Amino acid sequence: MSDIIRRDPRAEWIARNRLHPLHAAMQPALHSWMGPNGIIRKNVHGVGFIGPNGIKRIDRSGAQQGGAAKRTAAVHVQLPLHQVPAPAFYINVVPDMVGGRLSSHDRDLLGLARQLAGSDGAVLAVVFGEHKEITFATAGVDRLLVLEGHEFDGYSPEQRVQGLRAVDNQFNPRHWLLPDSRSGGGELGRRFAASLKERPATRVWQIKGEACIGRAGAGQEDLARPLPRLILAAVECAEPVSETRHEVLPVELSTALARSLPRIEDLGAVAVDPGAIPMAEAEFIFSGGNGVKDWALFHQTAAALGATEGASRVAVDDGFMARDRQVGASGTWVTARVYMAVGISGAIQHLQGIGACDKVVAINLDPGCDMIKRADLSVIGDSAAILQALIAAVEAHRNGAKRDAA
Amino acid sequence: MTTHVISLVSIGAHPTSGRPRRAEQDARAVELGLQMAGDKLQVLHAGNIHEPTLRSYLGMGLTQLHVLEQPAGSDALPVLSEYLRDAGAQVVLTGSQAETGEGSGMLPFLLAEQLGWPLVVGLAQVESIEGGVAHVLQALPRGQRRRLKVRLPFLATVDNAAPKPRQSAYGPAQRGELAAHEVEIEQDELFTGALLQPAKPRPKRLKVIKAKSGADRMKAATAKASGGGGQVLKGLSPEAGAEAILKLLIEEGVVR
Numbered sequence: 001m002s003d004i005i006r007r008d009p010r011a012e013w014i015a016r017n018r019l020h021p022l023h024a025a026m027q028p029a030l031h032s033w034m035g036p037n038g039i040i041r042k043n044v045h046g047v048g049f050i051g052p053n054g055i056k057r058i059d060r061s062g063a064q065q066g067g068a069a070k071r072t073a074a075v076h077v078q079l080p081l082h083q084v085p086a087p088a089f090y091i092n093v094v095p096d097m098v099g100g101r102l103s104s105h106d107r108d109l110l111g112l113a114r115q116l117a118g119s120d121g122a123v124l125a126v127v128f129g130e131h132k133e134i135t136f137a138t139a140g141v142d143r144l145l146v147l148e149g150h151e152f153d154g155y156s157p158e159q160r161v162q163g164l165r166a167v168d169n170q171f172n173p174r175h176w177l178l179p180d181s182r183s184g185g186g187e188l189g190r191r192f193a194a195s196l197k198e199r200p201a202t203r204v205w206q207i208k209g210e211a212c213i214g215r216a217g218a219g220q221e222d223l224a225r226p227l228p229r230l231i232l233a234a235v236e237c238a239e240p241v242s243e244t245r246h247e248v249l250p251v252e253l254s255t256a257l258a259r260s261l262p263r264i265e266d267l268g269a270v271a272v273d274p275g276a277i278p279m280a281e282a283e284f285i286f287s288g289g290n291g292v293k294d295w296a297l298f299h300q301t302a303a304a305l306g307a308t309e310g311a312s313r314v315a316v317d318d319g320f321m322a323r324d325r326q327v328g329a330s331g332t333w334v335t336a337r338v339y340m341a342v343g344i345s346g347a348i349q350h351l352q353g354i355g356a357c358d359k360v361v362a363i364n365l366d367p368g369c370d371m372i373k374r375a376d377l378s379v380i381g382d383s384a385a386i387l388q389a390l391i392a393a394v395e396a397h398r399n400g401a402k403r404d405a406a
Numbered sequence: 407m408t409t410h411v412i413s414l415v416s417i418g419a420h421p422t423s424g425r426p427r428r429a430e431q432d433a434r435a436v437e438l439g440l441q442m443a444g445d446k447l448q449v450l451h452a453g454n455i456h457e458p459t460l461r462s463y464l465g466m467g468l469t470q471l472h473v474l475e476q477p478a479g480s481d482a483l484p485v486l487s488e489y490l491r492d493a494g495a496q497v498v499l500t501g502s503q504a505e506t507g508e509g510s511g512m513l514p515f516l517l518a519e520q521l522g523w524p525l526v527v528g529l530a531q532v533e534s535i536e537g538g539v540a541h542v543l544q545a546l547p548r549g550q551r552r553r554l555k556v557r558l559p560f561l562a563t564v565d566n567a568a569p570k571p572r573q574s575a576y577g578p579a580q581r582g583e584l585a586a587h588e589v590e591i592e593q594d595e596l597f598t599g600a601l602l603q604p605a606k607p608r609p610k611r612l613k614v615i616k617a618k619s620g621a622d623r624m625k626a627a628t629a630k631a632s633g634g635g636g637q638v639l640k641g642l643s644p645e646a647g648a649e650a651i652l653k654l655l656i657e658e659g660v661v662r
């Protein structure tokens with residue numbers, strides 16, 4: 001809901017018309033009266049009305065009446081829909097989908113694909129397995145191809161290359177775009193290029209017409225070259241799509257995928273010591289502030305969750321946490337995918353440090369604090385009780401999972 | 407029985423001065439190779455044998471470095487794959503990206519494709535090699551590790567998660583032997599159409615505010631970062647609150 005403020009001309013007209021039956025009800029709130037001691041009291045807030053741009057207007061001519069009540073209308077901003085009924089060609093994009101969602105790198109890439117597609121081409125996003133993304137439409141995806149199947153679960157680069165080759169045969173896209181990232185795209189794109197025996201442009205950061213520029217070597221040089229079919233693009237290669245909505249029509253592969261025996265088998269993630277991961281790149285940070293009273297319990301919870309510990313400045317200054325654990329403007333700027341703030345009020349210096357975090361969970365006593373406004377999920381309550389319940393819940397979950405496996 | 411390991415090395419460039427040096431990731435490949443195979447490690451370079459920097463790899467304690475002689479600007483891929491096909495290696499280690507030239511990081515992928523070997527990207531540690539199968543740890547972003555089972559022979563790239571390379575000592579570097587191999591020369595066709603130029607600094611992305619009115623722009627410039635629309639659970643028992651948090655953590659895949 002937008003909070004555009006609207007005047008109600010009818011209410012104002014009724015307030016001006018002394019003969020109207022509703023005249024009395026439409027009078028503005030009294031703004032000056034005599035107090036019990038004979039002093040004139042004024043309510044300065046009752047004067048004037050809020051104009052359409054949200055600015056308060058006071059009409060001192062005395063003509064202004066009524067309509068002071070703030071009215072808000074639900075205005076749903078609908079971006080124009082970009083349709084490609086019969087695509088002349090395809091631009092295929094394989095987003096990383098870290099955590100099942102489009103990353104900012106993916107969005108930049110889709111913006112680049114949109115530029116390359118122009119008005120005739122369609123951007124086709126190829127996604128492996130399940131995803132949680134709901135904003136493909138505003139990210140600029142015209143067609144969505146979801147390759148499902150257990151063979152794409154976990155780390156399965158060889159199977160994914162097979163999948164991409166099938167997509168390549170069917171759609172014969174003008175360009176393939178992959179993020180040149182460490183979270184999968186860089187590797188998948190190179191494997192795909194090797195299997196197609198095509199030379200990709202790597203670390204591309206600018207495309208102009210039929211030429212592109214990418215970083216070369218150790219970043220000391222740029223390589224300008226004609227635009228190839230396969231492009232591995234760097235972060236911020238283009239502006240993400242922001243002004244149009246797209247259809248996200250589902251498409252499917254017409255052929256069954258060729259299966260091959262995987263030569264690399266994924267045996268799953270290995271538990272690493274979360275304390276050894278540098279804070280700036282930790283994926284899951286469990287952070288405590290002035291609202292944490294029982295620090296032993298805090299450490300215990302972090303261990304139970306397997307999270308990297310962080311702290312607000314107050315917790316560090318009070319000596320409960322080491323200086324290198326401080327999150328915020330004068331500490332570390334973190335990039336965690338999930339940030340959990342326990343008893344942290346959300347001072348601007350702290351919020352700056354977690355600007356890049358994806359999901360923020362807050363535990364706090366005060367429902368009005370700034371951290372709650374930033375958080376995606378907040379639980380109001382005493383930190384000690386909630387942390388204890390959380391430990392119990394995690395243990396129950398782990399035991400349940402073990403029993404399922406057995 | 408030790409494994410037969412070959413590490414591929416190239417000439418790097420110092421990040422500030424641009425002077426030739428041993429390439430950081432290739433040095434890590436040599437270090438990992440030394441840890442796996444000890445003295446049996448074979449180190450291979452395709453390029454100019456008279457490049458003095460090659461000796462800094464010898465300084466890591468190698469007795470010999472094999473060089474497939476090639477002038478600059480020729481394609482290293484065919485000669486390397488030709489050599490590796492008959493070398494009988496079980497594990498071939500490379501860096502993930504060259505520090506000079508194109509540095510596309512394609513070489514290991516193309517080599518693996520030509521040889522028909524599996525490729526492990528971002529090898530951090532080899533845990534065991536038994537019966538033609540290796541268990542290895544792969545480095546993932548954000549300090550995570552993944553265990554993979556891979557058939558021998560395989561190719562692996564190492565990046566900065568691999569063990570730090572030992573220092574290069576002057577004495578061994580001078581004593582070591584550079585063994586030349588003659589190979590056929592093929593020109594790399596990339597540089598016919600492409601142009602290397604000094605890197606341009608990339609402009610910082612501006613935060614563009616698309617607002618229709620002045621009041622909106624003011625709001626966008628002064629507003630605090632707030633997600634809005636977050637879910638607030640109030641008046642719940644601690645257990646119910648903890649359940650809700652745990653559900654989100656499991657959904658996000660951070661609690662397993």
Ligand SMILES: Cc1cc2nc3c(=O)[nH]c(=O)nc-3n(C[C@H](O)[C@H](O)[C@H](O)COP(=O)(O)OP(=O)(O)OC[C@H]3O[C@@H](n4cnc5c(N)ncnc54)[C@H](O)[C@@H]3O)c2cc1C
Nearest residue numbers: 289290291312313328329330331343344345347365366383
């Ligand atoms: C130049 C400068 C730089 C700064 N840099 C940083 C920085 O880098 N990082 C940083 O963090 N700060 C920084 N600060 C400090 C910052 O302004 C705040 O003072 C600090 O972040 C507040 O920390 P807090 O949220 O832990 O404490 P408080 O503001 O005291 O908040 C405590 C919160 O815990 C809640 N609470 C209390 N008891 C409980 C309970 N039992 N259960 C649950 N919740 C409870 C309260 O409701 C409150 O919201 C900086 C300040 C300055 C001036």
